[in-house]
Amino acid sequence: MNIDLLLDAALHYYSEEFTPLLKHLNKCSNQLKLSTPDQHLPLLIFKPKDIYLWIKDEGVSDFPFLFTDPEEIMFILYQHLSTGDEVFVSREFPLHLTREQIEENINKCLLEDDREGFNYWVKLLKNSG
Structure with a gap:
């Protein structure tokens, strides 16, 4: 699957509140990878009306955190992607x-x-x- 096509489709699919997040993801698309069956973290999940982020911070907790607010997701991903690390994208897309x-x-x-x-x-x- 082509991540760029997915992000372009998502830009037309989701409401305006997700536009800054999706534009940021588009800029960093070379660091986005499709998830594998063993489900790597951090993981972006595109749902019909929302985008979720599962991420684990080893220094804070042994359990992953779920973020649903687009601004929080963008802030967290900005910090994560600026280190050069990858973010995984769920293979299940509701996008048309x-x-x-x-x-x-x-x-x-x-x-x-x-x-x-x-x-x-x-x-x-x-x-x-």
């Missing part, structure tokens, strides 16, 4: 992508021999039509 964007991702998966991604995008294409 155009047929053209889905087809671009299918072609990219074919070029990169990404079978898992290919299956995901073909399934999404079948469900969108």
Whole structure:
């Protein structure tokens, strides 16, 4: 999946209160990675009406914290990303992508021999039509 396409779609999907956060994520998109089954932290989760951030601070607690306020998320991510660390993005997206964007991702998966991604995008294409 292309993180840049996801962020572009999210910019059109979410309300204006998320715009500064999404623009910041777009600037740092090279540090965003899709999560894996073992679910790395910090993890951004895109939900239908909200964006969540799960993050763990070893110096504060052994348990992760959940943030839901866009301004808090942006503040925390600004500090985290400024160190050069990665942030993971959940693979489950509620965003509605155009047929053209889905087809671009299918072609990219074919070029990169990404079978898992290919299956995901073909399934999404079948469900969108």
